[in-house]
Amino acid sequence: MSRFTELNARRAHEIISHYPRARSAIIPLLHLAQEQEGWITNDAMTQIAELTGATAAEVLGTGSFYEMFKFHPVGRYLVNVCTNISCQLLGGEELLEHAETTLGITDGQTSDDGLFTLEDVECVAACTEAPCFTVNYRYFHRATPETFSEVVAELRAGRNPMEKGQQGDRGEIPDHGTLSRTLQHIPADRKAGIVAPEEAAQAPSWMPTETGENA
Amino acid sequence: MTTEAPAFAAGFINNQGPKLITGRFTIEDSFTLKRSLATGGYDGLKKALARPPADVHGEVRDAVLLGRGGAGFPAGVKWGFCPEGVWPRYLVVNGDESEPGTYKDRLLMERDPHQLIEGCLIACYALGLSQCFLYVRGEMALAQERIATALNEAYADGRIGRNIMGTDFSVDIVLHWGAGAYIVGEETALIESLEGNRGMPRLKPPYFPAAIGLYGQPTIVNNVETLANLPWIMNNGAEAYKTMGSETSPGTRLFAVSGHVNRPGVYEVEQGVTTFRDLFYGDNFCQGMRNGNDLKAFIPGGGSAPWFFEEHLDLPLEARPVGAAGSMLGSGAIVVMDHTTDVVKACLRLVRFYARESCGKCAPCREGTTWEEKVLRRIYEGQGRPSDLDLLEDIGDNISPGPYPVASFADQDLEAVPFPPKQTTICPLGPSSVAPISSALRRFRPEFEALITLRDSIAVSAAPIPEDA
Numbered sequence: 001m002s003r004f005t006e007l008n009a010r011r012a013h014e015i016i017s018h019y020p021r022a023r024s025a026i027i028p029l030l031h032l033a034q035e036q037e038g039w040i041t042n043d044a045m046t047q048i049a050e051l052t053g054a055t056a057a058e059v060l061g062t063g064s065f066y067e068m069f070k071f072h073p074v075g076r077y078l079v080n081v082c083t084n085i086s087c088q089l090l091g092g093e094e095l096l097e098h099a100e101t102t103l104g105i106t107d108g109q110t111s112d113d114g115l116f117t118l119e120d121v122e123c124v125a126a127c128t129e130a131p132c133f134t135v136n137y138r139y140f141h142r143a144t145p146e147t148f149s150e151v152v153a154e155l156r157a158g159r160n161p162m163e164k165g166q167q168g169d170r171g172e173i174p175d176h177g178t179l180s181r182t183l184q185h186i187p188a189d190r191k192a193g194i195v196a197p198e199e200a201a202q203a204p205s206w207m208p209t210e211t212g213e214n215a
Numbered sequence: 216m217t218t219e220a221p222a223f224a225a226g227f228i229n230n231q232g233p234k235l236i237t238g239r240f241t242i243e244d245s246f247t248l249k250r251s252l253a254t255g256g257y258d259g260l261k262k263a264l265a266r267p268p269a270d271v272h273g274e275v276r277d278a279v280l281l282g283r284g285g286a287g288f289p290a291g292v293k294w295g296f297c298p299e300g301v302w303p304r305y306l307v308v309n310g311d312e313s314e315p316g317t318y319k320d321r322l323l324m325e326r327d328p329h330q331l332i333e334g335c336l337i338a339c340y341a342l343g344l345s346q347c348f349l350y351v352r353g354e355m356a357l358a359q360e361r362i363a364t365a366l367n368e369a370y371a372d373g374r375i376g377r378n379i380m381g382t383d384f385s386v387d388i389v390l391h392w393g394a395g396a397y398i399v400g401e402e403t404a405l406i407e408s409l410e411g412n413r414g415m416p417r418l419k420p421p422y423f424p425a426a427i428g429l430y431g432q433p434t435i436v437n438n439v440e441t442l443a444n445l446p447w448i449m450n451n452g453a454e455a456y457k458t459m460g461s462e463t464s465p466g467t468r469l470f471a472v473s474g475h476v477n478r479p480g481v482y483e484v485e486q487g488v489t490t491f492r493d494l495f496y497g498d499n500f501c502q503g504m505r506n507g508n509d510l511k512a513f514i515p516g517g518g519s520a521p522w523f524f525e526e527h528l529d530l531p532l533e534a535r536p537v538g539a540a541g542s543m544l545g546s547g548a549i550v551v552m553d554h555t556t557d558v559v560k561a562c563l564r565l566v567r568f569y570a571r572e573s574c575g576k577c578a579p580c581r582e583g584t585t586w587e588e589k590v591l592r593r594i595y596e597g598q599g600r601p602s603d604l605d606l607l608e609d610i611g612d613n614i615s616p617g618p619y620p621v622a623s624f625a626d627q628d629l630e631a632v633p634f635p636p637k638q639t640t641i642c643p644l645g646p647s648s649v650a651p652i653s654s655a656l657r658r659f660r661p662e663f664e665a666l667i668t669l670r671d672s673i674a675v676s677a678a679p680i681p682e683d684a
Contacts, residue, residue, distance in 0.1 A: 018389040020346070021430060026411035027394050031353075052411065065413035065574075066394030068353045080354075084315045085518060085550055086473035088564050122397065122568050123315040123518075124354055127473035127548065128226040128480050137356040141225050167325075168223025168243070169357050180359035184366050184390045190376035192345070192385035197430045200303040200345055206384045207268060207343035 002041040008032055011183065012051055018186065020196050022052040030063050034177040039070040075110045075117035077155055078176045079103070080134045083120055086127035095131045096120055098145040102152055115156065117176075136176050139167050219480070224326055226318060226471070228480035230499040233459055235447045235467050236440065237483045240326045246361045248368040251329035257374060259446030263337045264382050271341035275445065277453035279465050284309055284400070284438030285517070285545045287534045294342055296425035297433040304433040306339055306347040307409060307424075308442060311393055311400040313352060315518030315568055316548030319469035319481055320439040324351060324358035327443070328365035332388060334442030336379065337449055339386045342435060346387050348409055353393040363390050397572040401642045402436040404574070415574045416642040440469060440547075461487025464533045468544075470494065474551035475508065476501035484532055491515070492528040495551060508553035512658065516545025518565050519647030521620050521634070522654035541622040541631035558662055562655045563591040569648035580645025583614045587648055599667040604656060611649040614639060619653045627657075
């Protein structure tokens, strides 16, 4: 069974409450499922379908479009090496080769100890800081084969390599699946009111009406 | 003084020009509400709330604020496309930055989320938008974290939600995050994704989601950088904004210069008055090519832009002249290649991107980009055929018919074909895949031919040995 835990079920309802239509929550809920299990299970998709009024096939249909969702187990650390143009010009492909040798796996594979999955990815928006790689979507800028090896060694030893990331983020790297370590909370007394579009068919209060008066 | 930013603002380079949207980048805790308020944060919103919404819209229209996502359409005009009397209307913020070479929106979201939130609030107030969705690219975990924290702080402080800052203006802003798909940066695909679907662009017309967008309602989709300019415009006015930059492209823009320059980085640059040459060779900017190498080619506006060369260095960083010269400034992503660059390899890598990222909705793009990649790969690997270069041009012509935008080449007596390309597809992804091929083939055809000839020479010397030998 890999349905949402009690805590995550509450989070799921909170996420759904942020949207005028529940279906809009499908992608955030898939992320939540991936945060809980490290990948997306069939049970998770069935439950997300129940929660959003979609079918499980529709949830899979949406999820399978996006490359961050994994429908099979992956390593604890997803290592993405960028080889797109800016990184390629400054050694991204050589960095990928080094990563393959260091981890003993190629693009898409997971190491035998279940610690690393390696991917050859598209531009991750760090182009001036090329070449770069990410570990569970935490950035390591201006990487060299040496820094790559050091980061891998730290992770293998259970230490935090974030200070090599040069991004001003000193937190721990969470396991694969966790993106933001903070969720948005809208206090009930502060909410302007999120309702289905058909229930909000009036001009909002601060907009002048056609006669020039405030509504 | 021009300085490189500390590690926490990696990539940003503090040059001597005006700072409209990067003013807080070098402050370590710039992403907190406390620091934002201490440095003038939300003052622009306060000024906007004291004026009628139509006035605020008018100010943005007068400022000629051009969209910073790629197409460069004036935001104030786009805002005007909402049909009258149709409610509710929504704002969707495009933070799905993923054009090859582009690094600016991530910085804006990580370093100054409150500036972006303030911009969203100003837009919502001006247009009567009842909810805003901040769509952040899935891979940008830190940006999501900083925005989530900023939203929580701003809600608690009465700056988002019900009766904002004691007025009758009320709007909810929700953080939404993607899951890895370049095409979702196209605004109708972004809306599909936000509705919980596969991120495939919608058929046009309507050309603008301002008519029919999210949940079928009028929807404004603006880029992160576009919205980040609104607080400054509210604080200082359209007239002050127009004193910077050029008449058709006022203000500043963020340009990410990557590749073979001495000091790659993200620069806030006054549009129109700075040229590519200033940017690549200026002391305040990139300080020349690495090792004093020669420039071979540069991409002026992201992977989708046709390439420029040495003779285009004196063009100003301004949308119109760059468009007329056969390319685009796109998302402000400039990739510089020196004379050591293997253009066939670079071209193959860019095309692989489009082949991977094609959503598959339109056949010319789905099939065409894959064929382009296959043909380029076999050329690169020494297996090319003499007919392959014509084949590449033919595939390109099926995705983007007619003359493709191209820069003028003095030595080939060729006039520039202005941007944008024609397309047989719903969105510009397919046509974008033609840009690197068409540019590189036109300029560096002998390098492609050499690889194909190489294959012939190898084939002769390594002819298969007959089985009975």
